[in-house]
Amino acid sequence: MLWAARGCFLLWLLPSILRARASPETRPSSPLCQQSPTKVSCKGVGLRKFPKELGQGIKYLELSNNFIQNLSGSNMPGFGQLEYLDVCFNQLETVSATALAQLPRLRSLLLASNHLDRNYLANGEAFHLLRNIEVLDLSVNNLESHMASWYISNLTSLRVLDLSGNMMTKLLAGTFRNSPRLRQLDLSHNYIMEIQEGAFEPLEELEVLNLALNSLHCISGFSLTQLQVLNLSHNALELFSSKEGAEPYLLRVLDLSHNRLLSFPELPRAHELTHLNLSNNLIASLLPGSPHPREFVLLYKEMQRFNSTVRPMAALTRVADLDLSNNHLELFPFSFFHSLGSLHRLSLAGNCLQDVARESVSNGTELSVRSLDLHSNALRVLPRWFFDSLPHLESMDLGSNSLQPCEGQGSDQGKDLGRDSHTSTPGDTCTPFYNVPRLKHLSLSKNSISRLQPHAFSQTPLLSLDLSGNRNLSMATGALGGLELSLQELSLRDNQMDEGQAALPCLGRLRVLDLAGNALSLLPAGLSCSPLESLDIRNNSLQSLATARSWSHSLRAVAVAGNPWSCCSLGWLDTLRVAGVAVPDLHQARCVFQEHGRNISARITGTPSWICPQPKGTTSLVLLVVLIVFSVCVWAFCLLRRGKAPGCARLGSNRVGMSQPHPRGEGPAEERPPDSITKV
Numbered sequence: 001m002l003w004a005a006r007g008c009f010l011l012w013l014l015p016s017i018l019r020a021r022a023s024p025e026t027r028p029s030s031p032l033c034q035q036s037p038t039k040v041s042c043k044g045v046g047l048r049k050f051p052k053e054l055g056q057g058i059k060y061l062e063l064s065n066n067f068i069q070n071l072s073g074s075n076m077p078g079f080g081q082l083e084y085l086d087v088c089f090n091q092l093e094t095v096s097a098t099a100l101a102q103l104p105r106l107r108s109l110l111l112a113s114n115h116l117d118r119n120y121l122a123n124g125e126a127f128h129l130l131r132n133i134e135v136l137d138l139s140v141n142n143l144e145s146h147m148a149s150w151y152i153s154n155l156t157s158l159r160v161l162d163l164s165g166n167m168m169t170k171l172l173a174g175t176f177r178n179s180p181r182l183r184q185l186d187l188s189h190n191y192i193m194e195i196q197e198g199a200f201e202p203l204e205e206l207e208v209l210n211l212a213l214n215s216l217h218c219i220s221g222f223s224l225t226q227l228q229v230l231n232l233s234h235n236a237l238e239l240f241s242s243k244e245g246a247e248p249y250l251l252r253v254l255d256l257s258h259n260r261l262l263s264f265p266e267l268p269r270a271h272e273l274t275h276l277n278l279s280n281n282l283i284a285s286l287l288p289g290s291p292h293p294r295e296f297v298l299l300y301k302e303m304q305r306f307n308s309t310v311r312p313m314a315a316l317t318r319v320a321d322l323d324l325s326n327n328h329l330e331l332f333p334f335s336f337f338h339s340l341g342s343l344h345r346l347s348l349a350g351n352c353l354q355d356v357a358r359e360s361v362s363n364g365t366e367l368s369v370r371s372l373d374l375h376s377n378a379l380r381v382l383p384r385w386f387f388d389s390l391p392h393l394e395s396m397d398l399g400s401n402s403l404q405p406c407e408g409q410g411s412d413q414g415k416d417l418g419r420d421s422h423t424s425t426p427g428d429t430c431t432p433f434y435n436v437p438r439l440k441h442l443s444l445s446k447n448s449i450s451r452l453q454p455h456a457f458s459q460t461p462l463l464s465l466d467l468s469g470n471r472n473l474s475m476a477t478g479a480l481g482g483l484e485l486s487l488q489e490l491s492l493r494d495n496q497m498d499e500g501q502a503a504l505p506c507l508g509r510l511r512v513l514d515l516a517g518n519a520l521s522l523l524p525a526g527l528s529c530s531p532l533e534s535l536d537i538r539n540n541s542l543q544s545l546a547t548a549r550s551w552s553h554s555l556r557a558v559a560v561a562g563n564p565w566s567c568c569s570l571g572w573l574d575t576l577r578v579a580g581v582a583v584p585d586l587h588q589a590r591c592v593f594q595e596h597g598r599n600i601s602a603r604i605t606g607t608p609s610w611i612c613p614q615p616k617g618t619t620s621l622v623l624l625v626v627l628i629v630f631s632v633c634v635w636a637f638c639l640l641r642r643g644k645a646p647g648c649a650r651l652g653s654n655r656v657g658m659s660q661p662h663p664r665g666e667g668p669a670e671e672r673p674p675d676s677i678t679k680v
């Protein structure tokens with residue numbers, strides 16, 4: 001049977017496979033191509049040759065993901081109007097001049113992922129005919145430096161060129177001599193170690209240059225003043241400096257992430273820079289005069305300039321986004337950031353910050369930072385003045401540090417809580433998170449906080465608070481006092497808290513609550529106040545969800561797996577279902593029932609109802625019904641024995657119909673799947 005069925009299926013498929021293979025050669029225009037008057041797409045239809053006679057006037061032709069090897073004159077029909085040709089992901093190795101001569105209007109030619117390293121001399125010569133080409137993609141073609149140079153050597157109209165993913169090791173001086181109109185150049189993912197002097201000189205209109213994922217060690221005398229976006233990430237740069245005395249730069253985005261920089265790059269005239277990424281480097285200090293030249297692995301003659309007193313920061317007044325994550329900074333360099341008057345987003349995550357030094361801050365120094373990422377450092381305390389110096393702070397990630405929040409004051413004493421009050425930071429062992437007037441998002445995840453003091457965040461208008469990963473955290477009553485009318489999202493995940501450690505006030509705005517990975521056998525009482533929409537209570541010790549009803553008007557989703565739910569009090573599931581609340585992990589959830597004095601765990605979705613003790617009256621009724629069913633079964637069985645098979649079909653349905661209605665309205669109860677039952 002099985003073999004026969006499979007054979008049929010194959011035979012039924014075969015004609016369409018054959019058609020796919022044969023079509024380009026036998027039919028003028030492949031039925032597998034999608035065609036509109038000026039646009040044809042034959043993507044991935046198994047073509048081995050250029051399709052013939054697609055009709056006149058086609059401007060846009062897409063042939064990607066096929067097996068085309070040659071673009072030669074003999075098989076090229078009239079494509080006089082063609083402007084856009086995509087032959088990416090083919091086997092292309094030969095492009096003839098006669099073919100390209102027939103494409104006088106071609107503007108965009110996409111040839112990524114082919115074999116244009118083969119026959120590159122002849123192909124390149126043919127390319128010289130592409131006078132009007134503006135967009136050329138030659139990425140991933142195994143091209144070496146000289147091959148790439150040859151291909152583009154006469155393309156004077158080129159605006160966008162992609163040479164990424166090739167085998168280039170250097171940029172030759174004359175490569176772009178004839179492409180002065182180039183605006184976007186992608187050289188990423190090559191092996192470029194050397195840029196010959198003057199290689200970029202002809203490119204006076206270049207705006208976007210991608211040199212990411214190469215092997216450059218040093219950029220000095222950077223002088224592409226018209227460039228707007230420069231990506232040098234994932235190289236081996238130890239030094240980046242721009243040319244002295246050059247005119248102002250137009251650079252807006254500079255990505256120097258994933259290099260080996262030891263110091264902040266020298267950018268004295270980059271007035272337009274807004275986005276600077278220095279993440280994943282080796283910068284240990286931002287103080288002037290560092291690093292010392294002996295810290296470099298290689299020595300460059302340009303290094304003597306570090307001796308000069310140029311303040312590289314002086315001009316970076318527009319930088320809004322600065323990423324210094326994953327470097328080696330030990331001190332929060334306050335005064336350094338002060339010169340960045342537009343800084344909005346600052347990341348110092350993954351450094352070795354232990355302290356913020358007051359000495360470096362003069363009175364009244366304020367940073368414009370709104371979002372500050374300090375996660376994964378070694379901070380033990382942040383003083384009051386630190387928050388006072390960040391008056392615009394809205395979002396702060398302090399995860400994976402060792403900060404302990406101070407006790408704040410309740411609303412009755414609120415009047416005394418001046419911004420300069422130091423009364424509640426005794427000995428500076430804790431951090432005052434209260435009274436930070438604009439802070440809305442705070443993460444204190446994984447800080448080994450063992451006890452959250454009362455009113456720790458009072459008068460700080462938090463919308464979201466992450467306290468996850470603080471094992472054995474204990475929250476005193478009113479620890480979240482003051483957040484009653486603001487807090488919308490709270491995470492207490494993976495804290496191993498029991499119900500005595502998790503006291504919540506009445507949080508009247510709380511929408512999202514994550515309590516997964518605790519030891520709760522009851523949900524915090526205060527929660528019935530909250531208009532919860534999303535609740536995660538996985539991996540706790542809950543047996544029932546008695547409070548489900550109070551959220552039935554607001555709740556949209558609840559995750560429940562990993563709790564020892566009681567199989568015989570699952571009424572809360574009904575409540576949720578009636579309210580239309582999604583329980584996406586119900587199929588993983590298990591419940592516990594007792595049988596012969598032992599606790600047995602079963603899947604909630606596969607639990608039969610007979611396991612639960614029934615009220616007295618119904619029990620005898622059930623017994624009666626079961627008895628009747630049994631007799632009917634025996635009778636039917638006898639009939640069957642006598643060859644009256646049709647009765648059998650009803651036998652099954654009869655029995656199911658007689659079993660108790662499922663308490664959760666799932667229809668007939670199923671047998672316990674054997675694998676879902678374990679003794680506990």
Ligand SMILES: *[C@@H]1O[C@H](CO)[C@@H](O)[C@H](O)[C@H]1NC(C)=O
Nearest residue numbers: 048049068069070071072094
């Ligand atoms: C492609 O062109 C080469 C040389 O021009 C020729 O030897 C080869 O047969 C052609 N291949 C196809 C599939 O046309």
Ligand SMILES: *[C@@H]1O[C@H](CO)[C@@H](O)[C@H](O)[C@H]1NC(C)=O
Nearest residue numbers: 125128129131153154155156
């Ligand atoms: C480059 O193009 C010019 C015309 O734009 C042409 O005269 C010249 O011969 C071409 N050079 C090569 C090497 O094909």
Ligand SMILES: *[C@@H]1O[C@H](CO)[C@@H](O)[C@H](O)[C@H]1NC(C)=O
Nearest residue numbers: 188212213231232233253255
């Ligand atoms: C720079 O290139 C890397 C690697 O391709 C990429 O991940 C990153 O997003 C790019 N940076 C910018 C600013 O585009």
Ligand SMILES: *[C@@H]1O[C@H](CO)[C@@H](O)[C@H](O)[C@H]1NC(C)=O
Nearest residue numbers: 233257277278279321322323
């Ligand atoms: C900086 O680069 C890193 C790594 O490439 C990336 O993860 C991060 O998002 C970038 N930062 C910004 C602000 O773009």
Ligand SMILES: *[C@@H]1O[C@H](CO)[C@@H](O)[C@H](O)[C@H]1NC(C)=O
Nearest residue numbers: 293303304305306307308309
């Ligand atoms: C550093 O600067 C001083 C004076 O400004 C000069 O005498 C000295 O030669 C410089 N050192 C180097 C290594 O250039």
Ligand SMILES: *[C@@H]1O[C@H](CO)[C@@H](O)[C@H](O)[C@H]1NC(C)=O
Nearest residue numbers: 359361362363364365385420
């Ligand atoms: C800083 O301000 C405090 C008062 O807030 C004042 O006592 C102190 O002298 C000031 N320090 C400096 C260096 O201006």
Ligand SMILES: *[C@@H]1O[C@H](CO)[C@@H](O)[C@H](O)[C@H]1NC(C)=O
Nearest residue numbers: 450451471472473474496501
């Ligand atoms: C958790 O904290 C309580 C005090 O809050 C302490 O008695 C208990 O030993 C701690 N448990 C663990 C496992 O650290």
Ligand SMILES: *[C@@H]1O[C@H](CO)[C@@H](O)[C@H](O)[C@H]1NC(C)=O
Nearest residue numbers: 493494516517538539561562
């Ligand atoms: C729940 O516990 C299981 C088993 O320990 C674990 O694999 C899973 O990631 C936990 N899920 C959550 C949300 O804590």
Ligand SMILES: *[C@@H]1O[C@H](CO)[C@@H](O)[C@H](O)[C@H]1NC(C)=O
Nearest residue numbers: 543564592594597598599680
């Ligand atoms: C069965 O579970 C209940 C409630 O979880 C518990 O009180 C009881 O000790 C358990 N009984 C056995 C035999 O494990």
